[in-house]
Amino acid sequence: MPAEGGYPRTSSSPSGFAALDAMIRPSSVAIIGASDDPTRIGGRPIAYMQNQGFAGTILPVNPNRPVVQGLPAFASVAALNQVPDVAIVAVPGESAVQAVADLGAKGCPAAIVFTAGFAEVDEAGAAMQDRLVAAARQHGMRILGPNCLGLFNAAVGFYPMFSTSFEQGWPLPGNIGIASQSGAYGTHLFATSRARGLGTPVCVTTGNESDVSLGEVIGWMAQAPEVEVICAYAEGIRESARFIAALDLARRNRKPVVMMKVGRSELGGHAAKSHTASIAGDDAVTEAVLSEFGVVRATTTEQMLDIAYAASRRIYPAKNTLGVITVSGGAGVLISDAAEAAGIPMPPMPEEAQAHLKGLISFAAPRNPVDCTAQAVNQTETFEHFLEVTAEAGGYQSMLVFLTQTGGSTTMAPKLRPYLKQAREKFADRLWVLSVIASPDKVKGYEEDGYIVFEDPTRAVNAIQAMGRFGAAFATPAAGEFVVPRVTLPATTPTEAEGKRILAAAGVPAVPEKACASVEEAVAAAESFGFPVVAKILSPDILHKSEIGGVILDLASADAVREAHATLLSRAAERAPGARIEGVLIAKQIKGAVEMALGVARDPVFGPVAMVGLGGVFIEILKDVAFRRCPFSVTDAEVMIRSLKGFPLLDGARGRPKADVKALAGALAALSRFAAGAGDRLLSVDVNPLLVLPEGQGAFAADAVIEVEETHA
Amino acid sequence: MPAEGGYPRTSSSPSGFAALDAMIRPSSVAIIGASDDPTRIGGRPIAYMQNQGFAGTILPVNPNRPVVQGLPAFASVAALNQVPDVAIVAVPGESAVQAVADLGAKGCPAAIVFTAGFAEVDEAGAAMQDRLVAAARQHGMRILGPNCLGLFNAAVGFYPMFSTSFEQGWPLPGNIGIASQSGAYGTHLFATSRARGLGTPVCVTTGNESDVSLGEVIGWMAQAPEVEVICAYAEGIRESARFIAALDLARRNRKPVVMMKVGRSELGGHAAKSHTASIAGDDAVTEAVLSEFGVVRATTTEQMLDIAYAASRRIYPAKNTLGVITVSGGAGVLISDAAEAAGIPMPPMPEEAQAHLKGLISFAAPRNPVDCTAQAVNQTETFEHFLEVTAEAGGYQSMLVFLTQTGGSTTMAPKLRPYLKQAREKFADRLWVLSVIASPDKVKGYEEDGYIVFEDPTRAVNAIQAMGRFGAAFATPAAGEFVVPRVTLPATTPTEAEGKRILAAAGVPAVPEKACASVEEAVAAAESFGFPVVAKILSPDILHKSEIGGVILDLASADAVREAHATLLSRAAERAPGARIEGVLIAKQIKGAVEMALGVARDPVFGPVAMVGLGGVFIEILKDVAFRRCPFSVTDAEVMIRSLKGFPLLDGARGRPKADVKALAGALAALSRFAAGAGDRLLSVDVNPLLVLPEGQGAFAADAVIEVEETHA
Known part of the structure; x- marks a missing residue:
């Protein structure tokens, strides 16, 4: 099929993602190492694309066969009769490097390199990887991999991937994109999604990330119409600029990102290193970056897919509150516990509305959770009132209706469903969630009516909580430009007194x-x-x-x-x-101050990161600290301070006066601007203690150490 | 069908559970308020029992009909031609009280009271409940309920329950018992179990617990051959003696108890109160009691059923370690993170075994997680080695094999299954768990081979962790009898000095x-x-x-x-x-001591409970305290102390000498014995601070307050 056909060529995309457009939505693809055997690595993509009706041109390259899986093959890259948008490289070792050089010379803009045996193996492999990248760079060509499983874009039948997982079925239609450093885990996520009936039209695995990184893939998804919800899996973030830009773009485009970042544990970190050449990085810093952009972190596959599933409705309450209607008091208690643990407010129903509902069923407990009892589902006309009065009078952003097996009952479900549908339509801006035990076809019916359906009520609550976090992040205006001071650091690490003077000039007052x-x-x-x-x-x-x-x-x-x-x-x-x-x-003379510790460290990926914690046991025993990338605002600083477990000590606990949190936040924000302005030579800052006086009296550094990289004059 | 038939009469059971035997395994049952309509409350049990072939005699009582659902009916309790083992009471209000009195007079040993409108409603209802209980007590008759949904024992087709949930299907064969205060939640648990293919032959709901409590039901299950795994749901524990005895019996009989105790949150506590007449109690105390007996607490239904499912294999490793075989490095990292979070050790494989496996597949990472890569499942003969070498050389008590969709692949699964089966049989004492995405029939096949199967690897890890907790609890010898001192409390609350003297005499030394x-x-x-x-x-x-x-x-x-x-x-x-x-x-002179706080409070249900925490911010800001029922041993006291987040402060953190933890544990255990010996008049003890000196130098109370109930001479 010629490229001039109806299928658009996108490599000149204005999105800034031209190379990824070429990789993910090409109109032609060459396969270097094409195999006639559809179960071989070089054969699977061709078989998959033919099976799924890829709309572009498939160009097998094989020096030994004129025809591969029924398609005319080319003896070499040079022999190709057109310049492919993208090439799959499935030849071993040095042949892969040569193939990339040949493709670059031909003018091919992008390659997906399956070949393993590079940086993930040893030093020699790392050197070969450097040659691969150099060969590509010479021609401005982009590389996915090497050592990657590939990607798929089901929307156009494009399957440059050698996974066997398609044997169990093809991706379902939907709006969830998967971006994964691990190929096996990426396809596990896809297979689990499919088993749950979730549609994942696009999945990209990045392997060794010699060039295209996870961040760039997330960024592409953040602007691609195929994807509305992004599931990402990372073992370590290797570069910050594209990653940060991607998260920022996703937030601006109201596309939620759910991320699993593994390697939190010592064991996990070890396993991550033996698995790929990842920089595991400091997990606390990654956590801070993710929360800065409203990314919700999942620790299990189930959690990730629960959140992605709920997000597929695209209702993200900015100020989430939860109204619960239940036929079981016990479940109501369970749900209340889960909501409190998740931090979703469940304000009580107005008294008048409660009285109204008690008028319908005298032993209902309509406070919120609104226990309408089994009576309401027996007298289905009252059920309608319970749904609509709770939504209307309670004004809840999210509504969870717990019906357990009643919602799946062949006699009851058909009576209840119209009321549920009507209530959802009447209050269409709310997030409506149903907890039922029902057959797949009944669940599908509720989903068609606009409900998110979970069997387990706790999982429902946790997914609702995540939607609220996305909503809050989408409602947060993007940070403006910070005025970052021009900082001139001394040639060598300054004395304590000099350090304090430098910081005082930057807005962190000393005693x-x-x-x-x-x-x-x-x-x-x-x-x-x-x-x-x-x-x-x-x-x-x-x-x-x-x-x-x-x-x-x-x-x-x-x-x-x-x-x-x-x-x-x-x-x-x-x-x-x-x-x-x-x-x-x-x-x-400082008396009655709360001792805090402030600091700046340089993260190898994210640059300067500021830290705040209460002094003494809070830091040393409990590791009770908050991090954030520099620079940030006074408001952000206050959020960090309020997130500390020991915050009550600053807030008047134990009969103390309230501490001057404003001054503390001001000092912390000033420190972050200083660190951002100081550049790469700033290695660390340690302000310990910073003495915080009662409200209105300020906060003062009693000791400060600034560590700089010495200049070699 | 006459009671003399093959079906054994069990009301003279030597188990100490005669009344519950009569309720749960009767040979005859009367239904007071029997209805000819199989959808009415008084009709459903008869319809269910006839449908499911109850092996005993069904005796409908209805003054208006000679025949009910095809069975000869009796006009009144007095008119019954035999004394039933148990009666279902399904008549309203005062008629229920009368029915119980009549049944008692007839000699019936037990009644299941469906009737609502008692203590759960108002004061008048509570008074009526008192009359109901008094009527039963007069004849030594036992009551389940009132306001309960009833129970079922599928093993004998006994269904004194008016739930509609059976419309979707009957309980599956299995060994999981459900004991629930909430009827709706109990049947939700049953329906969810059935949807997952889990067998729950017995389910008992206790309603208002005017007589038979949740504890007694758990106790019955702990000795009943029908049940091997107990799932319990509680909103509040109302009595301690039977509850404690039940947990103790379950532990001795190696039957794991998984408990959901809701009402942790402020909201949940409120909902629990509006739902039943529960005493929500102090959740921390309940938590301490549960952990004392190795009960695993679930916070979600899914968690509860995951644990019950894994427990149904009845392998409880006493010293759990986890060996992981994975085809995905990414999943290996994820599993390592989950294992570390759950606290299951994953010791590395011996070097020699690692070398052996690397000899089979050069790019395998066989440390543990043992990443055998997709290569091992392609060369299936190596897969056999990976399984058996890991089990043998690693010696892991639990083995988790992560195969994702490969385990469900129609081409791969049949090749892998024989190796999996063989490894499980060779190491049959281990807990073998599989994480696969596969069709229900393939999952069933693996289960038949002795595997526990979870799609989600994190859920697998958490279930494995719970099996280890049961194993550890079963291996813990039951506490011996404690020497509880005879304590004579003063007539009124003593002065501080006198308080310290009293405690010093009891083994809590003062400065x-x-x-x-x-x-x-x-x-x-x-x-x-x-x-x-x-x-x-x-x-x-x-x-x-x-x-x-x-x-x-x-x-x-x-x-x-x-x-x-x-x-x-x-x-x-x-x-x-x-x-x-x-x-x-x-x-x-006390210098360099760590300040601790010790205390005793009287829990309304569990009696005296001792508490320990580090002084200052640890208690006041972080609520970092440990509880345990009094009395307990020095070893138990040390476990409490070591569980504190601030424990490092006693253990040499921040350059301090190690504190005299032995002396502290001795003082805490002595305090617990004192409290146990002091009886109900002891309201509270507060030792704050207790000064703990460096190792070998002791721990001394600097202040102590003993609060007693004044005697009225």
């Missing part, structure tokens, strides 16, 4: 202190800091000030400062005769 | 201190406590000792004590002339 040469200067400094202050003798010859009585605390007035100044000078003269006295240091 | 009248006494006291000590002037006239220099710290030797004694007396004479001096108080 105020001033070296004062005269008593007037001391009084002025104290007055500028606010009382009480501490006075210390200032002398290069007195190391242990307190031993000579050289530190006086709790100075609460100008007079007290004057008196202390005199006392310190006379004590020094008396107890350290001959010491050079440079004056007196006046410092703000 | 040692002694009032000394002479310098020799002071030295002797110091030497008996160990140095350093603190000396304080002892005088009823000196309130603020430190103001006159009346407290001296850090006394590290006998000489220092002598000197301090003299100093204190001379300071008192000089600075507080005229004060009555009674001597000097010598106290052990």
